Amino acid sequence: MFESYWRKMGDKCTVVIAGYDSLSYFADTKNLCWFLEPKLEGAIKGLHRAVGNAAADDHHVVVGTGSSQLILAALYALSPQDEPEPISVVSAVPYYSSYPEMTDFLRSGLYKWAGDAQNLDTDGPYIELVTSPNNPDGVTREAIVVNRGQGKLVHDLAYYWPHYTPISHPADYDVMLFTASKCTGHAGSRIGWALVRDKDVARKMTKFIELNTIGVSKESQLRAAKVLGAVSDSCQRSGSLEFDNFFEYSKNLLAERWDKLRDVVKRSGIFSLPEYPPQHCLFTGELTVAHPAFAWMKCSESIEDCVKFLREHKILTRSGKRFGTEQKYVRLSMVSRDEEFNLLLQRLLAIQGRD
Numbered sequence: 561m562f563e564s565y566w567r568k569m570g571d572k573c574t575v576v577i578a579g580y581d582s583l584s585y586f587a588d589t590k591n592l593c594w595f596l597e598p599k600l601e602g603a604i605k606g607l608h609r610a611v612g613n614a615a616a617d618d619h620h621v622v623v624g625t626g627s628s629q630l631i632l633a634a635l636y637a638l639s640p641q642d643e644p645e646p647i648s649v650v651s652a653v654p655y656y657s658s659y660p661e662m663t664d665f666l667r668s669g670l671y672k673w674a675g676d677a678q679n680l681d682t683d684g685p686y687i688e689l690v691t692s693p694n695n696p697d698g699v700t701r702e703a704i705v706v707n708r709g710q711g712k713l714v715h716d717l718a719y720y721w722p723h724y725t726p727i728s729h730p731a732d733y734d735v736m737l738f739t740a741s742k743c744t745g746h747a748g749s750r751i752g753w754a755l756v757r758d759k760d761v762a763r764k765m766t767k768f769i770e771l772n773t774i775g776v777s778k779e780s781q782l783r784a785a786k787v788l789g790a791v792s793d794s795c796q797r798s799g800s801l802e803f804d805n806f807f808e809y810s811k812n813l814l815a816e817r818w819d820k821l822r823d824v825v826k827r828s829g830i831f832s833l834p835e836y837p838p839q840h841c842l843f844t845g846e847l848t849v850a851h852p853a854f855a856w857m858k859c860s861e862s863i864e865d866c867v868k869f870l871r872e873h874k875i876l877t878r879s880g881k882r883f884g885t886e887q888k889y890v891r892l893s894m895v896s897r898d899e900e901f902n903l904l905l906q907r908l909l910a911i912q913g914r915d
């Protein structure tokens with residue numbers, strides 16, 4: 561979806577890296593996160609300042625190969641190292657489908673997946689993954705289990721950007737995760753970053769990445785720095801050259817897609833979509849609603865297996881079951897290329913026989 565914007569930007573984000581550039585493992589030995597390129601750190605902090613979505617300046621920045629690597633780094637860093645039993649990792653249903661898979665993949669002795677945060681059945685320590693706005697349903701969330709003082713929170717804020725959701729406050733949590741994938745669309749660069757309040761936690765996350773991949777590709781970091789810098793610059797521009805402001809351009813595109821999808825779904829009589837309340841956005845200064853990257857679609861009771869039903873109509877979705885809930889829910893992507901999104905609308909319409 562973001563390709564069209566970056567195409568319009570032409571050569572603004574072209575990065576030239578000579579054969580003799582950036583050979584070392586190290587980027588800045590004085591930084592706690594010694595493989596973090598100073599240019600990327602500057603661009604990350606500058607972007608959060610321009611958008612106002614996170615208090616980055618008094619946090620340590622840890623860069624990762626996507627925020628996926630940082631989720632695992634955070635689980636490692638927040639797990640007690642000397643307990644006989646692994647710590648429980650929870651998230652509220654519907655949760656991002658990768659959380660259970662990545663938590664249990666290597667059968668760690670440090671942490672284990674314990675499912676829905678609402679059903680946590682331990683008085684001991686736990687880690688809660690708080691995804692806001694949430695993948696798959698786009699809902700703004702807070703931690704579920706704030707009781708007992710035993711919980712450690714990881715805020716996955718991959719979608720807390722003004723094209724997806726109103727920016728209601730600068731987030732200021734202990735561990736916050738962001739990613740270029742969702743912010744600018746550069747998923748293939750595999751650049752994510754964590755903003756971490758506590759020095760020891762940031763150090764342990766850095767250690768995890770050191771042992772896992774000895775740092776993060778410098779080519780990717782330099783490209784991401786350039787792209788994030790261009791987005792920050794674009795935030796100064798508004799109004800006449802609308803496409804020039806990255807978040808305005810992307811928000812308008814998503815709003816248009818959501819309008820079209822809602823129209824098709826309304827006509828169907830067999831599907832429904834969540835509604836999002838209007839909220840004041842500090843970034844745009846307007847009352848806006850969320851336009852999530854995914855549509856969380858509910859199918860009528862008469863359809864037993866919604867994924868199968870839609871697949872028969874050549875529409876690929878992910879089942880609610882993968883997100884810890886019922887199969888009458890499916891997740892649709894709202895951020896595909898134009899041609900693909902238009903085909904989705906056409907095929908949904910065809911189901912109702914009104915194409």
Ligand code: PMP
Nearest residue numbers: 626627628656695718739741752
């Ligand atoms: N967190 C959430 C909530 C996501 O939706 C995704 C991507 N689907 C990620 C983390 C991982 O993103 P990446 O590894 O590309 O940064």
